[in-house]
Amino acid sequence: MSQFINAVDGYKYLKSRRTAVLAYPFNGGQGRAGVELGGMHLVEHGILEQLKEMNWETKFSANEDLQTLQPASDEDIVGLKKPRYVSAVTKRVAQQVSDAAKAGDFVLTLGGDHSLAMGTVSGVFDAYPDACLIWIDAHADINTPESTESGNMHGCPLSFVMGLAGEISEFSWIKNCLASDRLVYIGLRDVDDAEKKILKDNNIKAFSMHHVDKYGIGKVVEMALDHVNPNRDRPIHLSFDVDALDPSVAPSTGTPVRGGLTFREGHYICEALAETGLLVAADIMEVNPALEDEQAVFQTVQVGCSLTRCCLGETLL
Numbered sequence: 265m266s267q268f269i270n271a272v273d274g275y276k277y278l279k280s281r282r283t284a285v286l287a288y289p290f291n292g293g294q295g296r297a298g299v300e301l302g303g304m305h306l307v308e309h310g311i312l313e314q315l316k317e318m319n320w321e322t323k324f325s326a327n328e329d330l331q332t333l334q335p336a337s338d339e340d341i342v343g344l345k346k347p348r349y350v351s352a353v354t355k356r357v358a359q360q361v362s363d364a365a366k367a368g369d370f371v372l373t374l375g376g377d378h379s380l381a382m383g384t385v386s387g388v389f390d391a392y393p394d395a396c397l398i399w400i401d402a403h404a405d406i407n408t409p410e411s412t413e414s415g416n417m418h419g420c421p422l423s424f425v426m427g428l429a430g431e432i433s434e435f436s437w438i439k440n441c442l443a444s445d446r447l448v449y450i451g452l453r454d455v456d457d458a459e460k461k462i463l464k465d466n467n468i469k470a471f472s473m474h475h476v477d478k479y480g481i482g483k484v485v486e487m488a489l490d491h492v493n494p495n496r497d498r499p500i501h502l503s504f505d506v507d508a509l510d511p512s513v514a515p516s517t518g519t520p521v522r523g524g525l526t527f528r529e530g531h532y533i534c535e536a537l538a539e540t541g542l543l544v545a546a547d548i549m550e551v552n553p554a555l556e557d558e559q560a561v562f563q564t565v566q567v568g569c570s571l572t573r574c575c576l577g578e579t580l581l
């Protein structure tokens with residue numbers, strides 16, 4: 265395709281075969297300790313070497329100093345927990361993601377909890393305003409400050425980037441960058457009543473596990489792309505919460521829900537998106553190595569690494 269003058273090995277929007285790997289040791293968007301260790305576990309499991317082996321140059325940021333962004337006091341705002349900490353961290357995420365995307369790198373974000381996506385989505389859409397977002401999750405993560413029952417901001421990131429969260433001065437840096445027809449979900453099975461109303465009112469396309477069973481994952485990914493990317497020309501941001509996978513596949517995560525994607529369905533999604541040549545960024549979120557036994561942690565970290573490699577083309581022939 266001639267419009268993609270910088271096409272790099274099938275990745276049409278990248279300027280070189282380089283991945284910016286951004287790890288964020290952050291757990292402030294939810295209540296369970298350990299999720300801050302997820303990204304480094306993927307690194308210790310060898311994700312950087314694996315990508316090098318696949319001929320990707322990697323540029324790694326560990327963001328070990330995130331704690332310094334935590335304010336001394338952080339009172340709830342409209343029921344949101346740790347709002348200032350989440351805002352400060354995700355603001356940094358947005359800047360780093362935007363810089364890397366503008367440099368033409370593939371942006372790989374390793375969480376940490378899913379509130380980090382306030383930053384990744386802000387950053388990707390700053391660099392690529394025409395992008396679309398594919399959100400793989402058991403949950404919709406679109407609660408507003410008013411609708412959230414838990415107050416955990418990992419259940420809210422999408423309402424902030426879609427302009428549904430209302431005016432909160434602490435989050436005034438976040439732009440309404442994501443239109444409702446540029447978002448599609450796959451894997452949903454635990455959606456709050458208030459979130460169902462938000463999805464309906466805003467006409468947001470969602471493929472639940474029911475649809476995966478009904479149509480099969482191949483057809484679901486095709487329908488998802490038809491919705492957000494009908495001409496197959498927009499950059500794609502994939503945000504993958506490992507709790508989309510069945511707990512038998514990815515047990516070490518903070519909010520597991522039974523009846524999830526199989527190992528192959530999860531990998532198929534990553535492969536099919538890599539195959540479009542339009543993928544510019546991927547988030548691998550909510551791996552919590554403090555949960556379940558050693559074997560479960562190994563399995564979850566391993567699956568996080570293999571999903572990542574599929575996004576970067578490992579299994580394409």
Ligand SMILES: NC(=[NH2+])NCCC[C@H](N)C(=O)O
Nearest residue numbers: 378403407414416418419519
């Ligand atoms: N990223 C996640 N695992 N989110 C879980 C969110 C659960 C629930 N809907 C909430 O808002 O608290």
Ligand SMILES: [Mn+2]
Nearest residue numbers: 402403505507
């Ligand atoms: Mn989830």
Ligand SMILES: [Mn+2]
Nearest residue numbers: 378401405505
């Ligand atoms: Mn999530």
